[in-house]
Structures are given as C-alpha cells and as structure tokens.
Amino acid sequence: MHGSCRSSRGVQYWPGLQWAKTEEQIAAEEAWYETEKVWLVHRDGFSLGSQLRLEEGSPLPEGKVKVKLDHDGTVLEVEEDDVEKANPPSCDRAEDLASLLYLNESSVLHTLRQRYGGNLLHTYAGPTMVIINPLSSPSMYSEKVMHMFKGCRREDTSPHIYAVAQAAYRSMLMNRQDQAIVLLGASGSGKTTNCQHLVQYLATIAGSTGKVFSAEKWQALYTILEAFGNSSTGMNGNATRFSQIISLDFDQAGQVASASVQTLLLEKLRVAKRPANEATFNIFYYLLACSDSALRTELHFNHLAENNVFGIAPLSKPEEKQKATQQFNKLQAAMKVMGISGDEQKAFWLILGAIYHLGAAGATKAGRKQFARHEWAQKAAYLLGCSLEELSSSIFKHQPKGTLQRSTSFRQGPDEPPLGDGGTGPKLTALECLEGMAAGLYSELFTLLISLLNRALKSSQHSVCSVTVVDTPGAQNPELAGQSRGATFEELCHNYAQERLQLLFHQRTFARELERYKEENIELALADAEPGSSDSVAAVDQSSHQALVRSLARTDEARGLLWLLEEEALQPGGNEDTLLERLFSYYGPQEGGKKGHNPLLPSDKPRHFLLGHSSGTNWVEYDATGWLNHVKHNPASQNASVLLQESQK
Numbered sequence: 001m002h003g004s005c006r007s008s009r010g011v012q013y014w015p016g017l018q019w020a021k022t023e024e025q026i027a028a029e030e031a032w033y034e035t036e037k038v039w040l041v042h043r044d045g046f047s048l049g050s051q052l053r054l055e056e057g058s059p060l061p062e063g064k065v066k067v068k069l070d071h072d073g074t075v076l077e078v079e080e081d082d083v084e085k086a087n088p089p090s091c092d093r094a095e096d097l098a099s100l101l102y103l104n105e106s107s108v109l110h111t112l113r114q115r116y117g118g119n120l121l122h123t124y125a126g127p128t129m130v131i132i133n134p135l136s137s138p139s140m141y142s143e144k145v146m147h148m149f150k151g152c153r154r155e156d157t158s159p160h161i162y163a164v165a166q167a168a169y170r171s172m173l174m175n176r177q178d179q180a181i182v183l184l185g186a187s188g189s190g191k192t193t194n195c196q197h198l199v200q201y202l203a204t205i206a207g208s209t210g211k212v213f214s215a216e217k218w219q220a221l222y223t224i225l226e227a228f229g230n231s232s233t234g235m236n237g238n239a240t241r242f243s244q245i246i247s248l249d250f251d252q253a254g255q256v257a258s259a260s261v262q263t264l265l266l267e268k269l270r271v272a273k274r275p276a277n278e279a280t281f282n283i284f285y286y287l288l289a290c291s292d293s294a295l296r297t298e299l300h301f302n303h304l305a306e307n308n309v310f311g312i313a314p315l316s317k318p319e320e321k322q323k324a325t326q327q328f329n330k331l332q333a334a335m336k337v338m339g340i341s342g343d344e345q346k347a348f349w350l351i352l353g354a355i356y357h358l359g360a361a362g363a364t365k366a367g368r369k370q371f372a373r374h375e376w377a378q379k380a381a382y383l384l385g386c387s388l389e390e391l392s393s394s395i396f397k398h399q400p401k402g403t404l405q406r407s408t409s410f411r412q413g414p415d416e417p418p419l420g421d422g423g424t425g426p427k428l429t430a431l432e433c434l435e436g437m438a439a440g441l442y443s444e445l446f447t448l449l450i451s452l453l454n455r456a457l458k459s460s461q462h463s464v465c466s467v468t469v470v471d472t473p474g475a476q477n478p479e480l481a482g483q484s485r486g487a488t489f490e491e492l493c494h495n496y497a498q499e500r501l502q503l504l505f506h507q508r509t510f511a512r513e514l515e516r517y518k519e520e521n522i523e524l525a526l527a528d529a530e531p532g533s534s535d536s537v538a539a540v541d542q543s544s545h546q547a548l549v550r551s552l553a554r555t556d557e558a559r560g561l562l563w564l565l566e567e568e569a570l571q572p573g574g575n576e577d578t579l580l581e582r583l584f585s586y587y588g589p590q591e592g593g594k595k596g597h598n599p600l601l602p603s604d605k606p607r608h609f610l611l612g613h614s615s616g617t618n619w620v621e622y623d624a625t626g627w628l629n630h631v632k633h634n635p636a637s638q639n640a641s642v643l644l645q646e647s648q649k
C-alpha cells in the first residue's frame with residue numbers, strides 16, 4: 001500500500017487509526033526534509049537504507065538518478081521510480097508504520113529493518129501488526145511479560161503479540177462483540193508460533209470456569225495438532241498442513257467458558273504422495289521411533305519392510321530418532337491431558353500402523369488390481385481388524401461397501417456415475433486406489449482426533465462472546481525454497497486460501513474504512529491506494545453463471561481453474577493440456593493486451609503455468625500434471641470409513 005493521506009483540515013490520517021499529528025509537527029518535519037533531502041532507494045523488494053542523498057546535478061524526476069551512500073560514499077545509479085522520500089530522524093524505529101510522515105514501500109521496509117536490527121520484531125501498522133520471524137528464541141514470551149499487558153489499552157502498549165491478544169480481549173469485553181484474529185504470511189514466517197502465543201496469553205490472563213480451558217490444555221492441544229497435522233517441507237521444517245479456526249468462548253465475567261477447534265483442507269494425500277525430499281506427517285516418525293516394545297510388537301514394527309510406496313521410513317540419524325522418541329512420549333502425555341484414554345490412543349496407533357504397512361504392501365496390476373506384497377497387506381488387515389479379502393476389495397474393487405452413500409460432486413446430478421467409477425473420467429490405477437485408502441484412513445483418523453479434542457473443550461457453561469484465531473498454511477512457493485519442481489495442487493489451495501484472507505484484510509482495513517470517511521464527508525487526497533487485486537483469485541474460483549449445472553459444452557464464459565477441473569474431467573479426451581488451454585483463453589495474456597494485467601503466464605515446461613498471487617508480487621510456477629485426479633471419485637477413500645466402522649478392533 002503506497003501513499004499517506006491527508007484530510008482537508010491538515011491533519012494526517014490513515015484509515016483505521018485514531019492517530020493524528022498537529023500541523024506544526026508536520027510543518028517541522030517537512031522543513032527538515034526540504035533542507036536535508038534524504039531519500040530511500042527501493043530495489044527488488046529491499047530498502048537500501050536511509051543514508052541516500054541526491055548527487056549534485058542529477059535532479060529528480062526524469063529517468064535514472066544518481067544517489068550517494070552516506071556511510072561509504074558509493075554512488076549508485078538507480079531508477080527514478082525506485083527512489084522514495086525518507087522520513088526525519090524523529091520517525092526512526094517508529095512503533096507504528098502509520099505514523100510515518102512519508103509512508104512508502106522503502107520507508108516501511110527501512111523502519112522494519114531498523115527495528116529488527118534492534119531486536120524489535122513487532123511493529124504496528126495501524127490496526128494490524130507486522131511480526132518478523134526472529135530465527136532464534138527470544139526471551140520475550142513468558143507469564144511475567146503477559147502480566148505487563150494485562151488490562152492495558154491498545155494505545156498504552158508497545159507492539160507485541162500479547163498486545164494483539166489483549167486488544168481483542170479488551171474489545172470483546174468492552175463492546176460485547178465477537179473478535180477475530182487472522183494470521184497471514186508466507187510459509188515459515190511464524191504464524192503458528194504467534195497463534196500459540198496468542199492463545200497462551202488468553203488462556204493465562206482470562207482464566208477459565210471449571211478448568212475447561214487452561215494454558216496446560218492449550219499446550220497439549222498444540223502438541224497434538226503439531227504431531228498429526230504438521231510436516232517438514234522445503235519452506236518450513238515444521239509446516240502446518242491444514243487450516244484451523246480456534247474459538248474461545250467467554251462468559252459474562254470474561255473467563256473461558258468453552259473452546260473449540262475446527263480444521264479444514266488437511267493435506268490427507270500427503271500420507272501417500274508428496275513432493276520429493278518432503279516428509280510425511282510428524283506422527284509417523286514419532287510412532288516409528290516409539291520405545292514401547294509391547295506396542296512395537298503389536299504394530300509389527302520389529303521388522304520393517306525395505307520398500308514403502310508411500311515413502312514412509314523411520315528416521316535414520318540417531319539424534320533425530322531420539323528426539324522423535326521423546327516427542328512420542330510428549331504426545332502421549334498431551335493426549336492424556338486432553339482426556340484421550342489408553343484404548344482410544346491405541347486405535348490411533350493401529351490405524352497409523354496399518355497405513356504404514358499398506359505402503360509396504362504396495363499395489364500392482366497383474367491380471368487384476370491387487371497388493372504387490374501380500375504379507376504386508378496381511379499385517380495391515382490385522383491392525384485394522386478385518387480380513388485380507390475385505391481390505392483388498394475395499395481398496396481395489398469399486399463397489400462401495402455397506403450402506404455408505406457415495407458422495408457426489410455438488411455439480412453432478414444424482415443419477416450420474418462418479419468419476420473414475422464407470423464414469424467418463426479416466427480410470428484409477430492400482431496405486432491410486434491404494435493411495436486413496438491411505439488418505440481416507442488418515443482423514444478419518446484426523447476427524448476423530450479433532451472430535452476427541454473438542455470433547456475435552458466443550459462445556460454446558462453459557463458464553464457471551466468469542467475470540468476466534470485463524471491460522472492457515474502460509475503462501476507456498478517451491479522456487480523460494482530453492483526447489484526446481486512446479487507447485488502442487490495442494491499448494492495452490494493453500495495459496496488461494498491465503499489470498500482470500502488477504503482480500504478480506506484489504507476490505508476490512510482499507511475499503512470499508514474509506515467508505516466511512518466518505519459517509520462522514522471527510523475529504524481524503526489519497527496518493528495511490530491500490531485496489532485489492534482479485535484477478536488471481538478469480539482465475540482459481542470463478543464459477544459459471546449456469547451454477548449447479550455441469551456442462552459438456554466448452555463455452556466462452558470465463559471460469560476459474562476449480563470449475564474447469566471438474567468440466568475437463570468429464571470431457572471425453574479432457575486432460576491437463578485442455579484444462580490449461582481453456583484457463584489461458586480466459587485469464588492468460590491477450591493478443592495486443594497490456595503486459596502485467598493478467599494473472600496467468602505460460603511456462604516453457606509442459607503442463608506448467610505461472611500464477612501471480614498477491615497482486616503479482618508472488619509468481620508461483622505450478623505443475624498441473626495429474627490434477628484431474630483430484631476431482632476423480634476414489635471409492636477406496638470412501639470405503640475407509642466403512643472399514644473402520646466394521647472393524648473387529
């Protein structure tokens with residue numbers, strides 16, 4: 001967001017702020033600027049510092065300008081557009097970016113960098129807070145520090161994650177209104193860590209009626225979610241692979257009366273398939289390193305197979321193994337805190353063990369689709385409490401078991417066969433059937449886990465208002481992690497969710513606030529506030545006007561990728577190439593069209609494309625190979641739930 005704004009009364013405002021400067025202050029600061037003429041240079045997303053002055057004889061504007069670095073006298077030639085006004089020294093390390101006299105990209109980056117250099121990770125940006133990952137363990141989080149924020153007003157507190165929690169808590173109590181805190185940022189930027197501190201603060205400061213929620217319970221919940229929902233990826237060694245909404249419900253007295261966690265978009269297929277060099281969910285490594293010999297024997301973990309088609313293998317380095325063993329013990333203790341009994345825990349280990357052995361069993365098509373190594377499939381069947389035949393037919397034969405109704409896509413008519421099950425879509429391979437079962441089992445297990453966690457958090461106490469915290473996987477870009485692969489469909493879903501939240505941020509922070517100024521007839525001369533960009537969002541989710549009716553006709557009406565996926569999966573001969581062809585016809589660069597005004601760009605690799613997220617500031621190259629499979633109906637996945645319901649264990 002560029003530009004500051006000024007009302008006609010000579011007082012500087014920024015939307016969402018009560019903050020204002022007097023005319024004298026502004027005049028003094030502008031006079032300083034006029035005499036000192038200090039500029040900031042912004043290049044490739046970096047501010048080059050505040051010590052830049054115009055070289056004599058190279059006036060602004062017009063093309064390129066020369067600037068001289070104060071500290072070593074280096075002279076740089078830079079684009080005129082990269083040079084922006086610097087702020088006076090009184091703005092150094094400003095606690096609130098909105099208080100800068102000249103609010104521009106360079107000065108924002110410069111201020112954040114200055115603060116980070118002084119170990120100040122948090123900076124207000126009006127009603128929002130910017131937090132930078134310290135990549136270390138600073139000693140700024142403790143119960144003692146929490147008490148320094150307790151009861152404070154937002155204006156009286158220095159920027160800190162506890163100040164965000166305190167402001168939401170206070171606002172909820174004062175206005176009796178629900179509050180929401182949404183964390184945004186790239187993968188690995190620190191969202192989940194900050195979410196942990198936010199909720200920890202609320203649990204500690206607010207207290208809870210009847211101990212339904214406590215800091216100890218929150219720690220336990222966090223440990224469990226991290227074990228089952230996180231994995232190591234190229235961008236983050238402990239990345240969250242699902243979206244979560246944590247809700248704390250408060251009573252009249254401001255204590256937590258009940259709590260809940262909702263989860264969405266779990267990357268369930270990760271148990272069976274993921275990008276090279278990425279890990280499966282943490283829990284598999286913990287369980288494979290467990291030191292309980294009786295449990296190991298029961299899970300048939302004493303002799304492990306050499307091959308696992310799901311790529312699940314125990315950790316090899318002794319120190320990593322030891323850490324995983326400790327994590328497993330910690331997890332068991334956390335499950336106990338959340339009231340998950342020994343028998344219930346056992347059910348989790350059996351299902352996880354079965355998934356592992358299914359990977360060892362593998363799949364093949366020798367005449368018919370079947371397991372490649374039956375002895376391992378037998379172990380999986382034993383752990384799941386069913387016969388080998390039952391397991392085999394649940395995976396490879398496509399009649400749904402029991403009374404389970406097949407779910408149909410919302411765009412499919414009730415009489416139409418689901419894709420991949422006699423429909424017109426491509427058939428599933430034996431391995432895809434096996435992967436479907438593993439993903440189905442993991443999804444059931446995760447759903448069960450969340451319901452057991454919520455069992456420990458609910459109560460019959462009456463609540464008045466809630467604080468909700470939203471944490472989703474951050475923006476994904478394999479290129480930023482030095483990986484040469486294209487991004488996956490799951491990564492697209494996470495990027496899309498982030499972008500929808502960014503649009504919400506833009507709407508709440510700027511658009512709605514500006515409307516209020518207009519209603520109150522306060523004139524604003526905004527330099528260049530950018531509209532919230534939604535082109536890349538439409539390229540993903542634009543739906544057809546003929547809602548709910550699936551069409552085999554390829555029309556000119558623009559539709560987003562999610563809609564096209566379903567249509568192309570139904571087309572005879574539809575594949576990822578035809579999918580991208582259509583997507584580009586709607587959102588790609590148009591002949592004679594202006595460059596930079598479309599969200600899609602072609603790649604020179606087959607079935608790859610580039611999508612410009614966040615107003616084209618984060619171009620991600622995707623590899624669409626195999627994406628049509630995501631809309632294929634996989635009966636094995638559905639059969640997983642029946643298999644578990646009918647289990648002898």
Ligand SMILES: Nc1ncnc2c1ncn2[C@@H]1O[C@H](COP(=O)(O)OP(=O)(O)OP(=O)(O)O)[C@@H](O)[C@H]1O
Pocket residue numbers: 132133134135136137138185186187188189190191192193194235236238239240241472473474475
């Ligand atoms: N404020 C902080 N203090 C200490 N360490 C931090 C902080 N923020 C982040 N980290 C470190 O950075 C790592 C990545 O942070 P985190 O997992 O919270 O990122 P994220 O934004 O939630 O990522 P993803 O979107 O991939 O889930 C953490 O494991 C932690 O080690």
